[in-house]
Amino acid sequence: MLVVGGGIAGISVALNLAEYGAPVYLVDDTPSIGGLMARLDKTFPTNDCSICIQAPMMYEVKKKQNITLLTNTEVRRVEGSAPDFKVRLVQKPRFVDESKCKGCGKCAEACPVTVQDELDGRIGGKRKLVSIPFPQAVPNTYVVDNACRFGKKRADGACIGSCVVDCSQCRECQIAKCVVACRKEGAEAVLLWQKERIIDVRVRSIVIATGVDSYRPPEGPYGYGVFQNVLTNYQFERLMNAGGPMVGNIARPSDGKHPHRIAWIQCVGREAGAPVKYCSKVCCMIATKQSIIAKEHDPSVDAVILYNNLKAYGKGFYTFFRRAQEHGVRYVKGRPADVFENPETKALTIVFEDLDKGKVEELEVDILVLSTGLVPGTRTAKIAKALKLPLDEHGFIKEKDPICKPLETAVKGIYVCGGAGGPIDISESVSQAAAVSLKAISGGD
Amino acid sequence: MAGQKAQGAGRKAQGKEQGAGREARGNEEGTRVKGRGDAGPSQSPAPCASSLAPSPLAPCTLRPAPCRIGVFVCDCGSNIAATVDVPAVVEDARKQAGVVHAEEGKWICSVDFLSRIQNAVKEQKLDRVVVACCTPRTHEPTFKATVKEAGLNPFLLEFVSIREQSSWVHKFDRPEATRVAKDLVKMGIAKARLLEPAECVRIPVGKEALVIGGGVSGMSAAVGLAEQGIKVVLVEKTDRLGGLLNGLDMLAPHTHSAEKLVSDLEQKVKGNPQIRLFLSTQVEDIKGYVGNYKVRISGQAEPFTISTIIAATGMEELRPSGFNYGAVPTVMTLLEFERKLKTGWNPGDVAFIGCVESRNEKRGCCNVGCMAGLQAASAVRTGFPQNKVGYFYPEISLEGTGVAAFEDAVRRHGLKLFRFADDAYPTVEKGAAGLIVTARDILSGPEVRFPANTVVLITGYKGTEEAPKLKGLLKVSSDNDGFFQEAHIKLRPLDFAAEGVYLCGCARSPKDVRTSIEEGMGAAMRALIPMNKGHVESEGIVSVIDLGNCSKCGLCAKVCPYNAIELVDKAPDVIQAICKGCGTCAAECPKDCIQIIHFTDEQIGAQVEEALKEDPGQKIVAFCCHWCALGAVDMAGVNRSEYPPNVRIIRVMCSGRVDAAWVRRALELKAAAVLIMGCEFPTCHYIDGNYKAEKRVERMIKSLGKKGLPADRIRTVWLSAADGPKFVATMKALAEELEL
Ligand SMILES: Cc1cc2nc3c(=O)[nH]c(=O)nc-3n(C[C@H](O)[C@H](O)[C@H](O)COP(=O)(O)OP(=O)(O)OC[C@H]3O[C@@H](n4cnc5c(N)ncnc54)[C@H](O)[C@@H]3O)c2cc1C
Ligand SMILES: Cc1cc2nc3c(=O)[nH]c(=O)nc-3n(C[C@H](O)[C@H](O)[C@H](O)COP(=O)(O)OP(=O)(O)OC[C@H]3O[C@@H](n4cnc5c(N)ncnc54)[C@H](O)[C@@H]3O)c2cc1C
Numbered sequence A: 001m002l003v004v005g006g007g008i009a010g011i012s013v014a015l016n017l018a019e020y021g022a023p024v025y026l027v028d029d030t031p032s033i034g035g036l037m038a039r040l041d042k043t044f045p046t047n048d049c050s051i052c053i054q055a056p057m058m059y060e061v062k063k064k065q066n067i068t069l070l071t072n073t074e075v076r077r078v079e080g081s082a083p084d085f086k087v088r089l090v091q092k093p094r095f096v097d098e099s100k101c102k103g104c105g106k107c108a109e110a111c112p113v114t115v116q117d118e119l120d121g122r123i124g125g126k127r128k129l130v131s132i133p134f135p136q137a138v139p140n141t142y143v144v145d146n147a148c149r150f151g152k153k154r155a156d157g158a159c160i161g162s163c164v165v166d167c168s169q170c171r172e173c174q175i176a177k178c179v180v181a182c183r184k185e186g187a188e189a190v191l192l193w194q195k196e197r198i199i200d201v202r203v204r205s206i207v208i209a210t211g212v213d214s215y216r217p218p219e220g221p222y223g224y225g226v227f228q229n230v231l232t233n234y235q236f237e238r239l240m241n242a243g244g245p246m247v248g249n250i251a252r253p254s255d256g257k258h259p260h261r262i263a264w265i266q267c268v269g270r271e272a273g274a275p276v277k278y279c280s281k282v283c284c285m286i287a288t289k290q291s292i293i294a295k296e297h298d299p300s301v302d303a304v305i306l307y308n309n310l311k312a313y314g315k316g317f318y319t320f321f322r323r324a325q326e327h328g329v330r331y332v333k334g335r336p337a338d339v340f341e342n343p344e345t346k347a348l349t350i351v352f353e354d355l356d357k358g359k360v361e362e363l364e365v366d367i368l369v370l371s372t373g374l375v376p377g378t379r380t381a382k383i384a385k386a387l388k389l390p391l392d393e394h395g396f397i398k399e400k401d402p403i404c405k406p407l408e409t410a411v412k413g414i415y416v417c418g419g420a421g422g423p424i425d426i427s428e429s430v431s432q433a434a435a436v437s438l439k440a441i442s443g444g445d
Numbered sequence B: 001m002a003g004q005k006a007q008g009a010g011r012k013a014q015g016k017e018q019g020a021g022r023e024a025r026g027n028e029e030g031t032r033v034k035g036r037g038d039a040g041p042s043q044s045p046a047p048c049a050s051s052l053a054p055s056p057l058a059p060c061t062l063r064p065a066p067c068r069i070g071v072f073v074c075d076c077g078s079n080i081a082a083t084v085d086v087p088a089v090v091e092d093a094r095k096q097a098g099v100v101h102a103e104e105g106k107w108i109c110s111v112d113f114l115s116r117i118q119n120a121v122k123e124q125k126l127d128r129v130v131v132a133c134c135t136p137r138t139h140e141p142t143f144k145a146t147v148k149e150a151g152l153n154p155f156l157l158e159f160v161s162i163r164e165q166s167s168w169v170h171k172f173d174r175p176e177a178t179r180v181a182k183d184l185v186k187m188g189i190a191k192a193r194l195l196e197p198a199e200c201v202r203i204p205v206g207k208e209a210l211v212i213g214g215g216v217s218g219m220s221a222a223v224g225l226a227e228q229g230i231k232v233v234l235v236e237k238t239d240r241l242g243g244l245l246n247g248l249d250m251l252a253p254h255t256h257s258a259e260k261l262v263s264d265l266e267q268k269v270k271g272n273p274q275i276r277l278f279l280s281t282q283v284e285d286i287k288g289y290v291g292n293y294k295v296r297i298s299g300q301a302e303p304f305t306i307s308t309i310i311a312a313t314g315m316e317e318l319r320p321s322g323f324n325y326g327a328v329p330t331v332m333t334l335l336e337f338e339r340k341l342k343t344g345w346n347p348g349d350v351a352f353i354g355c356v357e358s359r360n361e362k363r364g365c366c367n368v369g370c371m372a373g374l375q376a377a378s379a380v381r382t383g384f385p386q387n388k389v390g391y392f393y394p395e396i397s398l399e400g401t402g403v404a405a406f407e408d409a410v411r412r413h414g415l416k417l418f419r420f421a422d423d424a425y426p427t428v429e430k431g432a433a434g435l436i437v438t439a440r441d442i443l444s445g446p447e448v449r450f451p452a453n454t455v456v457l458i459t460g461y462k463g464t465e466e467a468p469k470l471k472g473l474l475k476v477s478s479d480n481d482g483f484f485q486e487a488h489i490k491l492r493p494l495d496f497a498a499e500g501v502y503l504c505g506c507a508r509s510p511k512d513v514r515t516s517i518e519e520g521m522g523a524a525m526r527a528l529i530p531m532n533k534g535h536v537e538s539e540g541i542v543s544v545i546d547l548g549n550c551s552k553c554g555l556c557a558k559v560c561p562y563n564a565i566e567l568v569d570k571a572p573d574v575i576q577a578i579c580k581g582c583g584t585c586a587a588e589c590p591k592d593c594i595q596i597i598h599f600t601d602e603q604i605g606a607q608v609e610e611a612l613k614e615d616p617g618q619k620i621v622a623f624c625c626h627w628c629a630l631g632a633v634d635m636a637g638v639n640r641s642e643y644p645p646n647v648r649i650i651r652v653m654c655s656g657r658v659d660a661a662w663v664r665r666a667l668e669l670k671a672a673a674v675l676i677m678g679c680e681f682p683t684c685h686y687i688d689g690n691y692k693a694e695k696r697v698e699r700m701i702k703s704l705g706k707k708g709l710p711a712d713r714i715r716t717v718w719l720s721a722a723d724g725p726k727f728v729a730t731m732k733a734l735a736e737e738l739e740l
């Protein structure tokens, strides 16, 4: 069996299959498994800490004998058909030997270049050019930024900036501080000359669990990308996260001050003419969760959620929504019209139509969170292409028959689960993962 | 009764196999079937073996027969060695009673050093191994596998964390860091002396499943299992398969015929010889546990032997109150309406009212009402284009990509949509010609009066009528509305806490057909895992009860979150294969009859004594759960966050294991404070051990206070695995408060 994507859905499939007794390849194209969930703070509808409940499953993946975990690995090509797919996997170099790295971080300590973390950049996340994706990463192995090789980061002060030799030709680097620091530790794990590795496997069935992306709104509307204190829900999630770049101190990006008024605008990206044509269903609960946590950090925070239809569809969701109300979170049926910034205080004013009252109102806040939805991952499109899987009109993997044969793609022996098939929450991802495991072992329909 | 006892004995005789934890899997030649009384390992001479009988928390003394302990202390390159004086730690360890070998290693997890450890075990005949290095959360499996390969039972390994708990967090204080490391290692040695080999306990699981409920979820589960060669008993209380779908016509959002869906599945059920279908039948009695249930159903004299059970009992409509429901026959619920509509009846003009009996203080969104209601409303417009349809709602919940096309279709049907405020439901009155529905429309503003011949109440749902009875039989829990409660709403949605019982479909919570089918298959997969493996097993850390002192109070059985303790004539009996080793039973037992292997009172006691041997007044003894709390401690390490060097951490699997006697002993020994560290609420890796711990600590504070001990020095802290900073802050605050 091959499972593509190591988010909560893919991890669950791999564990189900392995416990059942089937050998599994679990492939993720990033340096660690975990997916979106590893980046979240707490999770609705119970506010369990995300990494607390996910990390044990990640370690379990690592421990299971019949799971072969391949991170930093892409699916290049698939040939054949069920029940005998020939798959070519390509493991991209991480420039650190997984079997030798002790996760000690001496390389990162030595590295002179600090850059903005792509994922947490706007809220202050930083990392070295050699870094670990997050503290609980599995595998617990550092990874060197591809951009650092061949002197490409010279302008930023990278230590190998002046070397004239091609890294792939050299085995005995004396210049790269990470290589030297690691060697000094006796581990010899940093290998700037590591090459990509081609792995050919044969599998009975394939499960696509490549997940979702958080929608990134265009710059301009609602002041996103223009006003510093306008964030997406994903950025706010990272801001709140005790394990994130701000160690859980909710602070205004403009001045690092503690915010007293926070508002959420729901359904961003679904306005007339905007690209998202469906309800992502989790964003209402994400805002609810974030508002509760903000209130728990500081009960005096004024938290307002401007929404149209509140989706509290899942088990325990409505109770969760009521819990937010009990915390004093204000839910206002409102249609936002515009957002202004006070250039001095950097506070934001939202102009909106209050549907219950039937009039236009204004609201001043310190942080504005845009509740953006879940969209198909760009890498999902890539894998769909490699596997010749049709996509639905929104760009998610298309199911053959969503009622009678859920989770089956157009190709026999290839299945989909989790966010790759459409917006979804964690609980549903895990249920789907169990169901899809049954499909994968039965191999048919 | 007699039959039951005999069966219990049979399980004991065959149910225990000796192996060695999880690693044994896949290499089963080494496992042996053993009787219960017979505890020694085959490989190790076990000179230190003691009975598992509970012993009072006596000061740690060396066992009568000498141990041969090997201690391996890691430099982790310079990660440990740069801060901790490793040679001094090694020297100190060497002096401890029972230690015959102590050694420093640059990277003790490296392949060459691991074989060095194995050689030392063999050559020096070590019978206990202590490794002092990073964190058990990542490295314990490696070392366990290593000692096992060298012929030692893996439970004779003790893991000491001196990187995360010392060198990384006391970087600027070499003497103190070294002192902490020495203490931790000595505590590990003290425990190691008392370690016992543990066995992996198994019970066999056959290939027979019971599915209760013949709706789409139950049918999908039954078919899924049967196709994998499982014998299925499918019990349906009514005289036909299909459940709710029997009352429906076209299903939203894909306009699929409900009848076709049911008949397709029905064919698969009836065509599969592995499935025995019992219609018009109820489950009368369930006894036993995973792999060995005896299930009696109505109409059958002989009970079935069943290995796993899936509850797929679906849901029922609530009975609405108000709206003239019950008084006027043309006011009906959605399901009543659907059933009538299916017969070709013309309802006239129809008003739908959404969210009846839902979205209030009692229960949430019914999850299917909007879709089902809009589907029915559209069906009226399609079948009777001249009829007017008014649709009153406070909120419309249609989500996901599947509904986009459906929403467009609904729009085209020309329904009149009115949105009322959450607290202002429409009223339904009898008018001259029929009914009048009145409400304020918040979208347009004014009050709307809509005349209708039929009023449809989109009503919320509750679990099956038999939920209370089934709940008792299955020993599971449910919410106020009779929906069954899963083990963990996110990560174990289709499992009950107890092994061997699963749930799916609307028996969990209201949902659409697609998800019900998915969950049916998912539950089948979950049930298939133990049935395909042929057994369930626990990892050796399990509960052992000595009935000698037992007063048969039954508290242990009551607190066990996994139903792993059976009461046979009121006497508790642990089904070790399904025990998860949380230890909450042991902490609860008022008579101290229960021990947890690898975390016995004696072993923990030895750690407490050792920790407080010198300068107790400077030391905080912390009982820390293996999961989130230790995660936070580790994270503080990874972040290299400094905190005062006063804490000595003793690992337990769950904060629910922490026994009042340990706390008392630590206070008697004059510890500066005792800290109980568990997972942050609501998370607990053993369902609710932390909640139990919290209550127990409250009781401890009272009772120990009365005994004149400084109970104000008992503290708790609940941490998430990302709470490194909070742990650090707690340590700093405590040290400051206690003036350490
Ligand atoms: C801000 C935010 C907050 C949220 N909060 C909650 C919450 O509180 N509760 C809740 O239930 N849900 C929440 N969600 C939703 C939750 O994150 C998703 O339901 C869940 O992550 C979906 O899991 P997944 O495994 O399907 O996808 P992902 O988590 O996206 O994982 C997909 C994995 O596949 C890998 N991958 C992608 N493409 C490829 C490829 N081509 N080849 C190999 N690997 C690939 C990725 O690297 C990733 O590891 C939240 C979402 C967001 C954005
Ligand atoms: C009015 C209405 C309209 C709907 N419309 C749609 C729609 O358009 N699209 C859609 O996707 N979904 C719709 N649904 C939801 C859909 O009906 C459910 O998702 C699906 O029927 C659930 O299947 P189930 O097997 O979980 O439960 P059920 O269908 O409720 O089946 C449970 C079965 O278990 C049996 N049972 C109960 N207790 C016992 C017991 N103690 N012993 C033995 N047997 C027992 C019951 O008799 C029943 O046969 C609608 C639901 C309703 C109420």
Ligand code: SF4
Residues within 6 Å of the ligand: A107, A110, A111, A112, A113, A128, A129, A130, A144, A145, A148, A157, A158, A159, A160, A176, A177, A178, A179
């Ligand atoms: S080569 Fe130098 S700059 Fe690049 S990652 Fe290594 S230490 Fe950092």
Ligand code: SF4
Residues within 6 Å of the ligand: A150, A160, A163, A164, A165, A166, A167, A168, A170, A171, A172, A173, A174, A175, A176, A192, A193
């Ligand atoms: S790896 Fe080789 S080529 Fe690259 S910087 Fe080091 S010495 Fe130069």
Ligand code: SF4
Residues within 6 Å of the ligand: A102, B074, B075, B076, B077, B079, B106, B107, B108, B109, B110, B133, B134, B135, B139, B163
């Ligand atoms: S990772 Fe652990 S075992 Fe390995 S060298 Fe470091 S401390 Fe030692």
Ligand code: SF4
Residues within 6 Å of the ligand: B542, B543, B559, B560, B561, B562, B563, B564, B565, B574, B578, B579, B580, B581, B582, B583, B584, B585, B586, B596
């Ligand atoms: S309470 Fe915990 S330790 Fe005791 S029997 Fe139950 S699962 Fe085992």
